[in-house]
Amino acid sequence: MKAIRLFLKDHLSFLVFQGFLVLFLLLLFWLDGFRSYDIFIYAMVMSILFTFGFLGGKFIMRRSFYAAIVQKPSRMEDALIQYAQGPEHQRIANYTRNLYKIYQDEAQSLYSSQSRQIEFMNHWVHQMKTPISVINLLVQEEEIDRQSVSEELDRLQAGLDTVLVNASLETFERDxxxxxxxxxxxxxxxxxxxxxxxxxxxxxxxxxxxxxxxxxxxxxxxxxxxxxxxxxxxxxxxxxxxxxxxxxxxxxxxxxxxxxxxxxxxxxxxxxxxxxxxxxxxxxxxxxxxxxxxxxxxxxxxxxxxxxxxxxxxxxxxxxxxxxxxxxxxxxxxxxxxxxxxxxxxx
CATH class of the missing domain: 3.30.565.10 (Histidine kinase-like ATPase, C-terminal domain)
Incomplete structure (x- = not known):
């Protein structure tokens, strides 16, 4: 029923046009003096039958399209129209599929970026444990080896720089x-x-x-x-x-x-x-x-x-x-x- 209501709303302008056309024919017969009521009634009935016949056939051909768009999709694939009839609806269906492909690519890119960031941070945190442990051991000695501490600090600094650079890649164009x-x-x-x-x-x-x-x-x-x-x-x-x-x-x-x-x-x-x-x-x-x-x-x-x-x-x-x-x-x-x-x- 929702599909029928949507179809009628979509063709409301066509129905209004047909109504004005019937009134125009009625005006012509009135100006002619209604010399033949049979022809007048025949013309009115055929006009209405052709109009609703045209709309009924069009609805039957495109019912799959209207049935698809009135349903609330539970997943993205449900929003894709499988059997579209007519050039306009086929173009809409192709547009929707292309849009879905763009969405998939962007979602996959975001997922890959997030996964890469998480994996990198886990890997980096594990690596930074080594220089921190070495520095802890060095500061416990009576005489601190400044050269060794400087080398470990350089490793920490290099690691931090890599993290910051990797994070900045996401906003590269702005920087x-x-x-x-x-x-x-x-x-x-x-x-x-x-x-x-x-x-x-x-x-x-x-x-x-x-x-x-x-x-x-x-x-x-x-x-x-x-x-x-x-x-x-x-x-x-x-x-x-x-x-x-x-x-x-x-x-x-x-x-x-x-x-x-x-x-x-x-x-x-x-x-x-x-x-x-x-x-x-x-x-x-x-x-x-x-x-x-x-x-x-x-x-x-x-x-x-x-x-x-x-x-x-x-x-x-x-x-x-x-x-x-x-x-x-x-x-x-x-x-x-x-x-x-x-x-x-x-x-």
């Missing part, structure tokens, strides 16, 4: 400011920010970026990305005295920034998955400190900034990570090389 930046200066600032890590592990950066290279990007987020590359390079370079090469070159596509280390390299079986969230791989199990989020965050940031990221590696030789700035600019002396000295001051 992004694109500007023209001197690439050499930004990379040097990033190296300086990580100088204690480099000095402690006796890893020496080599800067090969021309001072005239300019790129359009977000300063804060790019420093986070480069810092992650440097951290990974140090973490997986077990021998002392190795180097990290940070190279900027002007290419046809734009400016290429490469960070190459002399570490242990990444196994070929892991290379295609290292940017997945929480993937640690064989190398991550060697150190026991990997969260599997560093390269994931870096790849997400690069994708949002529009900087294609490529990673190449060879076991026992090292790993090279390359960023492409498609809108980069450069000067004439691209490739000026400068090795950062091994002293604290130059780092």
């Amino acid at each position: 992004m400011t694109i500007e023209k930046i001197n690439l050499q200066q930004l990379v040097q600032e990033t190296i300086t920010a990580h100088k204690r890590l480099l000095i402690t592990n006796r890893i020496f950066p080599v800067l090969e970026i021309d001072e005239t290279l300019i790129v359009a990007t977000d300063r804060k987020w790019l420093k986070i990305v480069i810092g992650q590359f440097i951290t990974n390079a140090v973490k997986y370079t077990f021998e002392k005295g190795k180097r990290i090469y940070l190279t900027g070159k002007l290419a046809e596509e734009g400016v290429r920034l490469s960070v190459r280390d002399e570490g242990i390299g990444i196994p070929t079986s892991d290379l295609g998955r290292i940017t997945n969230a929480f993937f640690t791989g064989e190398n991550g199990r060697l150190t026991g400190e990997s969260t599997g989020m560093g390269l994931y965050i870096a790849s997400e940031v690069c994708e949002k900034l529009g900087h294609p990221l490529t990673i190449e590696s060879e076991m026992g030789v090292g790993t090279e990570v390359t960023l492409l700035f498609k809108n980069g600019e450069g000067g004439a002396n691209v490739g000026a090389t400068r090795e950062v000295d091994r002293s604290d001051e130059d780092l």
Whole structure:
């Protein structure tokens, strides 16, 4: 009954039009003097029959549509119209299905994001227990080893920074400011920010970026990305005295920034998955400190900034990570090389 009422409301304007049409015919017969009452009655009856016959046939063809929309759905799938008749209702049914697909994609994205945040926080809390326990042991000693305490505090700080960066990814667009930046200066600032890590592990950066290279990007987020590359390079370079090469070159596509280390390299079986969230791989199990989020965050940031990221590696030789700035600019002396000295001051 609800479907019939809805159908009649939907066609109320049509019924009103038919009523005016009947009155118009009545006016014509009245002006003609009603010379033939039989024809008048026949015309009125046929007009009413055709009208209700048309509406009845239309309702029968579309009753599944009206029956579906008058029922209160108990789940999302119940709102999808399975058997729509007529072009308009078929278009509505397709629109509803597309809308439902968008809803599913957004719901799945929110669920994945929430699950990733929960899993990351659980993993991070478990990892932070180690430096806290070490600091507790160190402060109980008569003579506190300040160097060891500083290293553990650096681990805590790095963990906190990762949590904050991961949380900021959800509101990336609101925290992004694109500007023209001197690439050499930004990379040097990033190296300086990580100088204690480099000095402690006796890893020496080599800067090969021309001072005239300019790129359009977000300063804060790019420093986070480069810092992650440097951290990974140090973490997986077990021998002392190795180097990290940070190279900027002007290419046809734009400016290429490469960070190459002399570490242990990444196994070929892991290379295609290292940017997945929480993937640690064989190398991550060697150190026991990997969260599997560093390269994931870096790849997400690069994708949002529009900087294609490529990673190449060879076991026992090292790993090279390359960023492409498609809108980069450069000067004439691209490739000026400068090795950062091994002293604290130059780092």
